[in-house]
Amino acid sequence: MEITAAQALVKCLEKEQVEVIFGYPGGAILDVYDALYHSPIRHVLVRHEQGAVHAADGYARATGKVGVCMATSGPGATNLVTGIANAYMDSIPLVVFTGQVPTSQVGTDAFQEVDITGITIPVTKHNYLVKDAVQLPRIIKNAFHIAATGRPGPVLIDLPRDVAQTRIKFDYPDSVNLRGYKPTYRGHPNKIAEAARLIGSAARPVIYAGGGILNSKASRELLTLAETINAPVTNTFMGLSSFPGDHPLFLGMLGLHGTRAANLAVTNCDLLIALGARFDDRVTGKLAEFAPNATVVHVDIDPAEIGKNVQVHVPIVGDVKQVLRELLSRLEKKQDTSWLEQIEAWKKQYPLVYRRGEGELKPQYVIEKLNEINGGNAVVVTDVGQHQMWVAQYYRFKRPGSLISSGGLGTMGFGLPAAVGAQIGLPGELVILVTGDGSIQMTMQELGTAMEQELPLKIIILNNHVLGMVRQLQQVYCDSRYMAVEFKFHPDFETLARAYGIKSYTLRTEKEVDQLLPEALGSPGPVLVNCLVCAAENVNPIVIAGKAISEAVDC
Amino acid sequence: MRHTLAVLVENNPGVLARVAGLFSRRGFNIDSLAVGRTESPDVSRMTIVVEGDERVLEQVNKQLHKLVDVIKINDITADEYVDRELVLIKVNADPAQRGEVMQIADVFRARIVDLGRKTVTLECTGNDGKINAFEESLRPYGIKELVRTGKIAMLRGTKYTGLQENGD
Incomplete structure (x- = not known):
């Protein structure tokens, strides 16, 4: 039986076990909404398309599933751009559908036409303009695969109205074969062995854990690593919640508004174990003085992040959970107290403080x-x-x-x-x-x-x-x-x-x-x-632009 | 340092925009970029000449790899390879000068592809250095128009940049 590509789209989403779509309808995406009429998938009508993409993003972060949103062509599509960029920067898996003017009108400055695939190239992991309806199920299959695997990210599918109306024989592929997209999950055994050796001999190790821990669901492995080698852990902002906030080995967040203890620990460490983090400028401050005496082990699923901002001694490309498991099997319990004593002293000396009791709510x-x-x-x-x-x-x-x-x-x-x-x-x-x-x-x-x-x-x-x-x-x-x-x-x-x-x-x-x-x-x-609350309150400590993170001040 | 990359990409619409956009967005300098079909109709090959130190090249490589449409990248700079570029030059040449211009063309094994009343259009292929030298030799006569294809390159011997793993 033949169905329209719009109906096929909805069937594909059902096959992908999508529970909810955040969206806002319009002319160019009318056929998809018509197909949704008979679908059990929940549609959440937002009040602005930016709301749809942020909601899909929040849903993805909360559930670990791929977030799905849709909007019409033109302004509907451009209103999504901020949210797509947001998901791209934070590596959040989304599949975003936009309606498009009919192919015969593409490129003519038609009503509500924008080149949304062109606009979103820099802020998507990949995107598609569907020209052949028969290809749509394959494209959707690929889109979900690309969004959710490797370093996750948003994928956009732009569907012209005439393509949505074209009747096709529905056949949802059950496997993906993209010759240009093959993420590496297993870290190189030699590199992992080298990391284990360095950890064994380090006197002042620090674990610097980012959002990759959450993406790969490696919190338990992170905790085991920290407790096995007795190393303090600092989180990037994106990594927060991946390590228990009340754990004695926790240093708090590092960087621009990080704790002094975290920034001092990183500055003075001899081994920095970076896990699913990307040495962002808000983390490093002045690059030359970031962990200046440290050997750097960097585990990341995205090879392009390794060596991008800082020189790395042991690069390990792979899924941080898998790499940590392999690494843990090679590690022995470490019990070195002098470094942890120093850490504890910094934590005592520089707690986060604010002044209370000044008549205003802080x-x-x-x-x-x-x-x-x-x-x-x-x-x-x-x-x-x-x-x-x-x-x-x-x-x-x-x-x-x-x-x-x-x-x-x-x-x-x-x-x-x-x-x-x-x-x-x-x-x-x-x-x-x-x-x-x-x-x-x-x-x-x-x-x-x-x-x-x-x-x-x-x-x-x-x-x-x-x-x-x-x-x-x-x-x-x-x-x-x-x-x-x-x-x-x-x-x-x-x-x-x-x-x-x-x-x-x-x-x-x-x-x-x-x-x-x-x-x-x-x-x-x-x-x-x-x-x-008090209007004059500042976020402290703060690292002034161009300064090293060890030079944080209060303002 | 200049690097020559042989990049196999899916022959999809928009792939050139993705690659070119990546270079400009990340501040990589393209010296030249030539693109065309390969022995498989669904695969195109880009020859990209890019300027940068080792760190820049590493980023170029890794960022290119992140594009889903990029299948394979081969930095052939350090290997033995043949490279060619084609240039078309329209140069001033009234009948009195034609002889000289044709002599220069002879030296560079260029061909005359068109003859006007006051101009000659020449075609020349070769590597970077030869094309530059050819252009310099013709400059005194007054170049009216010049267009270069950008470099294309291929590994020598049995090595190759193909979809299958290299047996060499």
């Missing part, structure tokens, strides 16, 4: 309370800015994958739609969105989506009436000439919450936080908590 206090209330067991979604860094510093993650945040691209507005996706993926879990008054206003139309889907999201706004991170940058780099960072008008967030039928709280003092935050988090339905 944002860090709210994060500490959040952590205390749910014991680090919630799924925390954040937006981008100061609040994001305070979450990174003060929340002690217990469960792998329980931080969902925009790391590489730093996309303000990511939080709310990502929380929508995360809660849909994890319906029984407590999902807390920590956001700022700037970020939430970038995508707050998605409150409508959250309510329509009856999601019990807990939204915590750290409201300081200012774009705090930029304000802080202007304080440091522009001699406190504050330009365009203060919001002189805000909506009344309580009234806004009421407009959407969301229960809300406004908290102004520590006492109110103590009394009401547990109640807010314990409410069965959605809650918006507007925390009026």
